[in-house]
Amino acid sequence: MNTLKRYQIWIALAVLTLPILARGLWFYRGIPSHPKIQAPDYAGASISQPPISTAVPEETVNPAGQVVVLDYNHSNLYDPSKIQVLVSALTARGARVEFDDGYLYLDTRLKYASAYIVISPTYAFSIDEANQVRQFAQRGGRLIVFTDPTHGIYDSDYISGNILMIPDVNAANTLLEPFGVTFSGDYLYNLLENEGNFRNVLFTQFGEDDLTRGLSQVALYGAHSVSAENGKALITGDESTFSSLTDSSESPLSGSGQALAAAALSADGNALAVGDFTFLMPPYNQVADNSLLLGAIADFALSGTRTHTLADFPYLFGHQASLLTVGDLQMTADLLAPVASLQSALQWTNTSLVVAPKAVSGSDTIVLGLLTPSDDLDRYINTFDLGLEDSASITIPGFGQIGRAGIGLMLYKPGGVNNTLILLTDLPEDLPALVSLLTSGDMSACVIQNNIGVCSIDYSGSTYDTTPPEEEIQITETSTPSG
Amino acid sequence: MKLGNQEVTWEQVRHILLWIALPLVISILIAAAVPRPVIGLIYLNDAIYSYTAQDMIAQINYAREHPEVRAVVLVMDSPGGTVADTEAVYLELLHLRQTKPVVTSVGSMAASGAYYLSVGSDYIFAKPTSDVGNVGVIGYLPPSPLIFEDIASTGPYKLWGSPRDTYMREMEMIKQGFYQAVRLGRGDRLKVGPEVILRGQIWPGSEALRLGLIDALGAESEAVAKAADLSRVSHYQVADLYALAGVQSSSSAFFYQSPEGISMPYPKELGLYLLYIPPLPVEK
Numbered sequence: 001m002n003t004l005k006r007y008q009i010w011i012a013l014a015v016l017t018l019p020i021l022a023r024g025l026w027f028y029r030g031i032p033s034h035p036k037i038q039a040p041d042y043a044g045a046s047i048s049q050p051p052i053s054t055a056v057p058e059e060t061v062n063p064a065g066q067v068v069v070l071d072y073n074h075s076n077l078y079d080p081s082k083i084q085v086l087v088s089a090l091t092a093r094g095a096r097v098e099f100d101d102g103y104l105y106l107d108t109r110l111k112y113a114s115a116y117i118v119i120s121p122t123y124a125f126s127i128d129e130a131n132q133v134r135q136f137a138q139r140g141g142r143l144i145v146f147t148d149p150t151h152g153i154y155d156s157d158y159i160s161g162n163i164l165m166i167p168d169v170n171a172a173n174t175l176l177e178p179f180g181v182t183f184s185g186d187y188l189y190n191l192l193e194n195e196g197n198f199r200n201v202l203f204t205q206f207g208e209d210d211l212t213r214g215l216s217q218v219a220l221y222g223a224h225s226v227s228a229e230n231g232k233a234l235i236t237g238d239e240s241t242f243s244s245l246t247d248s249s250e251s252p253l254s255g256s257g258q259a260l261a262a263a264a265l266s267a268d269g270n271a272l273a274v275g276d277f278t279f280l281m282p283p284y285n286q287v288a289d290n291s292l293l294l295g296a297i298a299d300f301a302l303s304g305t306r307t308h309t310l311a312d313f314p315y316l317f318g319h320q321a322s323l324l325t326v327g328d329l330q331m332t333a334d335l336l337a338p339v340a341s342l343q344s345a346l347q348w349t350n351t352s353l354v355v356a357p358k359a360v361s362g363s364d365t366i367v368l369g370l371l372t373p374s375d376d377l378d379r380y381i382n383t384f385d386l387g388l389e390d391s392a393s394i395t396i397p398g399f400g401q402i403g404r405a406g407i408g409l410m411l412y413k414p415g416g417v418n419n420t421l422i423l424l425t426d427l428p429e430d431l432p433a434l435v436s437l438l439t440s441g442d443m444s445a446c447v448i449q450n451n452i453g454v455c456s457i458d459y460s461g462s463t464y465d466t467t468p469p470e471e472e473i474q475i476t477e478t479s480t481p482s483g
Numbered sequence: 484m485k486l487g488n489q490e491v492t493w494e495q496v497r498h499i500l501l502w503i504a505l506p507l508v509i510s511i512l513i514a515a516a517v518p519r520p521v522i523g524l525i526y527l528n529d530a531i532y533s534y535t536a537q538d539m540i541a542q543i544n545y546a547r548e549h550p551e552v553r554a555v556v557l558v559m560d561s562p563g564g565t566v567a568d569t570e571a572v573y574l575e576l577l578h579l580r581q582t583k584p585v586v587t588s589v590g591s592m593a594a595s596g597a598y599y600l601s602v603g604s605d606y607i608f609a610k611p612t613s614d615v616g617n618v619g620v621i622g623y624l625p626p627s628p629l630i631f632e633d634i635a636s637t638g639p640y641k642l643w644g645s646p647r648d649t650y651m652r653e654m655e656m657i658k659q660g661f662y663q664a665v666r667l668g669r670g671d672r673l674k675v676g677p678e679v680i681l682r683g684q685i686w687p688g689s690e691a692l693r694l695g696l697i698d699a700l701g702a703e704s705e706a707v708a709k710a711a712d713l714s715r716v717s718h719y720q721v722a723d724l725y726a727l728a729g730v731q732s733s734s735s736a737f738f739y740q741s742p743e744g745i746s747m748p749y750p751k752e753l754g755l756y757l758l759y760i761p762p763l764p765v766e767k
Contacts, residue, residue, distance in 0.1 A: 008502040016506035023514040030715040032553075035605065037580050040663035042570075047652045191681040196652040198681070240678060247682065283648065 048196050051217055051288040056295055066095045066114035066302050073102040074121035074171055077151040078277065083119065086280045089298035107132045108441075111308075112315035112349070115142035115301035119277055120151045121171040134178040137270040140306040143179070144297065146277035147172050149187035149199075150222045169224055172273075179266035180229035181273045184253050186245040188223045188237055188260055188275070195219040195287065202288070203262060205236045210303075211265065211272070211296045217288040223262040224275035227253040233261035234272075272300060308419075310412045310446075310453045313438060314349050316419055317364040321346060322356035326367055327374040329428060331355070335368070338435035342366075345439045367422040368431060371404060380422050384411050384452065398449050408434035410446065410453035425457065433457045518551035520716035522707050523724040525557050530750075530758065531564025531596045532737045536572050538730045543575045545728035546583060553719065554710035555579065557587045557604060558703060562748070563596030563758040564737065566620065566657055573664065576603035584713035588706035589613040589697070594685055595621075596757030598696075599661055602668030605713055607697040608706045609688035614759070615696055618661055619683035620654045622755040654755060661757065669695060685759060 068090050072080065080087075080099060087097045100109055106129050110116060116133060125133070137143050152165040169183035176182065189198045199222045206212035212234050220235070225243050227233075236259040239249050243260055251258040263274040274297070279290045308316050323339060325331055331339075343353040351364070359365050369377050373388045386409075387395030393403050404426040411422040423438065425431045437445060437455055446455035525542045529535050546552040557576075563569065576585055580603070587593065587601040589609035594617040601607050601615075609615050625643040636642050645653070662677055673680070674695035691697045699705070711719050739751040749760050 008498065012502040012506045015503050016510045019507065019510040019514040020517060023517050027517070027520050027718055028716055032584060032713060032715045034581060034584075037577050038667050039574065039577050040660050040667060042660055045656050045660055047649060047656050049652075050648075191678050194655070196648065196655050198655075200651075242678075 075123040179271040221278035228264035230267040321364040412451040536568035542724040554714035560590035561597035569596035594759030613688040615691035
């Protein structure tokens with residue numbers, strides 16, 4: 001009986017569970033596994049802080065009173081008030097900063113400038129301007145060009161309507177082309193380690209140069225890449241710094257294997273190109289070694305060994321110049337008027353001209369004389385190796401023999417604090433014209449080679465022949481085929 | 484009583500009823516109470532902002548609280564949205580995933596914040612040309628602090644929220660959180676590093692599969708099947724959780740509307756977004 005009961009219970013249990021089990025198995029095939037779920041560590045995230053600014057050594061003040069010209073005449077995309085840190089760095093070093101707003105010709109400003117700084121230009125430089133800047137740099141002037149990928153001209157594509165940005169590198173490259181330096185229209189970025197944003201790149205690799213001495217980390221806030229043919233890459237990105245053009249760490253301009261550079265120096269060492277200028281502005285100038293870099297750029301601007309040539313007149317002299325005559329030349333009334341004009345012209349450049357019987361020590365000198373050999377003239381011209389013995393012609397190194405009649409010679413002898421300018425003509429009557437030619441600053445009548453200028457005196461005084469031709473052209477009617 | 488050739492006594496009938504029929508009836512009744520599993524669908528066909536996020540959270544909570552909902556399929560067609568709302572939905576999804584699998588089926592787009600939500604699921608399906616990715620943050624920087632003659636405030640950033648620089652750094656912090664979410668969600672399945680992911684690129688589904696941003700190319704039905712597989716159920720029913728959760732339809736315009744009433748693809752309010760803003764269409 002007990003056995004029967006046990007069977008009955010088992011059957012009842014089986015009957016009881018079977019439908020439930022059947023339905024359960026119909027729907028559920030097992031117990032799902034649950035992966036370990038992990039949430040991002042939001043609490044551990046924090047807003048990054050910029051690297052601490054490095055202390056900047058005291059700047060060396062240059063008492064020479066150099067002038068730095070800042071371009072503001074090529075639709076430059078910067079606000080002068082925002083680059084006051086750069087301006088202050090230059091003035092603290094004894095320089096005077098001028099903004100070139102087009103009031104004077106560029107070549108005039110470059111005559112006296114030590115450095116020419118161009119920031120984010122959008123209006124292309126003309127061939128003349130590019131040549132003037134190239135010659136300026138060849139004579140030891142410094143060219144510094146900043147561009148910035150966050151600056152450019154916004155436009156829209158005519159066909160698609162898409163927003164386009166014409167970068168500032170186009171205009172800058174027209175200026176830098178003679179130096180073999182080229183900006184790329186990209187921007188650099190680093191997704192892994194950056195200064196608060198992928199486009200704010202921290203650079204720790206530097207080419208060896210005075211400009212990079214002491215730098216260990218520089219933060220640039222949106223930078224174009226730049227390459228310098230045979231030049232020097234000054235600030236280069238690491239393997240995780242990419243160009244937006246290629247999304248790779250290789251320079252889009254220099255080809256494979258070349259690291260991306262945000263700043264480069266031309267082969268001649270006179271042109272510096274930096275792909276960012278946001279780092280010049282507060283508060284970004286206070287991050288990492290940016291202040292050091294800014295100071296090094298200011299030093300670079302003022303460290304050129306600027307040599308002046310005749311073409312730089314009237315910016316050849318210091319604060320004082322003495323004018324004296326040599327040989328048989330006498331100061332005459334005819335000569336006084338152009339000398340007075342010369343005095344005015346030099347006053348405009350803060351040079352006071354005084355007439356003196358002999359050279360004044362520590363002062364620049366302007367010598368007026370004739371193309372006649374004399375002992376006191378020889379003191380000034382012996383280094384030029386002129387041949388004045390022939391009565392019909394003179395011999396000038398580099399020019400050969402030139403007839404005396406109607407020509408004037410300008411000879412410039414730079415000597416640090418004692419610069420000498422010598423003006424010579426064959427006849428005393430021609431000298432006022434030569435002085436006037438110099439004062440006008442228009443040297444188009446002169447052939448200038450190095451520091452010797454040979455000028456045609458007649459040219460400046462020539463007049464066009466206004467006599468009408470003997471036979472005037474008669475305009476006659478031409479009959480049409482129809483008569 | 485005679486059953487066939489065998490004489491069955493009432494006692495025996497009583498025994499059968501007591502030990503077989505009654506348990507069977509009880510068992511059938513209990514078995515009927517075993518619910519048919521449900522694969523819940525949560526649709527996101529808009530940007531992620533306060534209203535859509537609330538709707539999604541209500542549906543996620545419903546799925547979590549109802550045992551018959553064995554898995555959830557997120558059906559995505561969204562360019563992303565605000566940071567806080569995306570994070571809110573994402574965290575709720577993680578909570579749900581602790582008990583129930585979640586599968587994402589990308590329609591035409593799961594960009595930025597929508598991809599953020601996708602990586603909060605166990606498995607991601609997309610179509611070959613779905614737009615997937617766009618990992619990153621976009622924001623309009625506040626203006627530099629100004630003061631006004633007629634508006635007084637008690638601090639330089641009371642009117643502007645935060646300094647521009649801090650705002651930019653905050654974006655970077657959010658981006659890192661986003662990337663962490665991608666890394667945690669995708670794990671070893673992710674075949675590319677941050678230098679690729681963080682570019683913010685948007686990829687077609689087939690490329691996203693190659694990069695490990697998604698798991699498979701497939702239709703919504705395959706996503707449902709995968710969800711059923713992960714939750715180990717069969718003969719399930721598929722239900723839209725929007726109706727089941729009793730979500731009250733409410734919305735406001737997230738995107739900017741031009742004076743002509745044309746909806747533009749960028750938000751109407753300034754702020755930080757996990758949002759993909761496509762190029763504007765051609766203007767004639």
